Amino acid sequence: xxxxxxxxxxxxxxxxxxxxxxxxxxxxxxxxxxxxxxxxxxxxxxxxxxxxxxxxxxxxxxxxxxxxxxxxxxxxxxxxxxxxxxxxxxxxxxxxxxxxxxxxxxxxxxxxxxxxxxxxxxxxxxxxxxx
Numbered sequence: 001x002x003x004x005x006x007x008x009x010x011x012x013x014x015x016x017x018x019x020x021x022x023x024x025x026x027x028x029x030x031x032x033x034x035x036x037x038x039x040x041x042x043x044x045x046x047x048x049x050x051x052x053x054x055x056x057x058x059x060x061x062x063x064x065x066x067x068x069x070x071x072x073x074x075x076x077x078x079x080x081x082x083x084x085x086x087x088x089x090x091x092x093x094x095x096x097x098x099x100x101x102x103x104x105x106x107x108x109x110x111x112x113x114x115x116x117x118x119x120x121x122x123x124x125x126x127x128x129x130x131x
Contacts, residue, residue, distance in 0.1 A: 004069040009034060009053070010043040015070040016079045018055055018062070028055070052086065063087045 010025040013034065019025040028034055029043040033056040036045070041053075052065045063086040070082040106113070113121065 004071050007047045007069045007071060008043060009041055009045040009047050012047045012066070012070065013055065015073045016064075016083050017073070017076055018057070018064070028057070033057070061087070061091060 010022055010029055013019050013025040013028075014022040019028060025034075026043040029041055029045075032040040034041050035054045036051060038054075047066055047069060049066050049068060052063060055062045055064060065084040065086050066082075067084055068082045070079065073079075
């Protein structure tokens with residue numbers, strides 16, 4: 001494998017499988033969901049070994065330290081060797097606990113919710129997702 005000197009952040013995040021496509025990684029950079037020391041990064045930012053990036057994907061937040069540069073997308077087992085996941089354990093478990101939250105269900109045939117029902121549903125949902 002040739003030595004890589006310059007590599008864009010969007011291409012790196014795609015190669016280590018942080019994002020499914022490179023265009024999604026580029027959009028995440030444009031939207032300010034990829035940061036270095038709290039600063040938003042452009043998709044053209046050059047990745048350097050040893051830098052630590054914060055990547056936001058939906059409600060999940062990951063902290064990734066670059067161990068080595070990877071230009072082409074590889075399988076997940078190989079990609080793990082090119083970065084170190086520094087995400088705190090509390091955040092990882094908090095993200096997983098969201099999937100175990102109870103879901104709201106309505107009886108079949110109950111019709112549309114009334115205004116009062118809608119407010120009750122909104123109040124319940126706000127309680128689950130407040131940080």
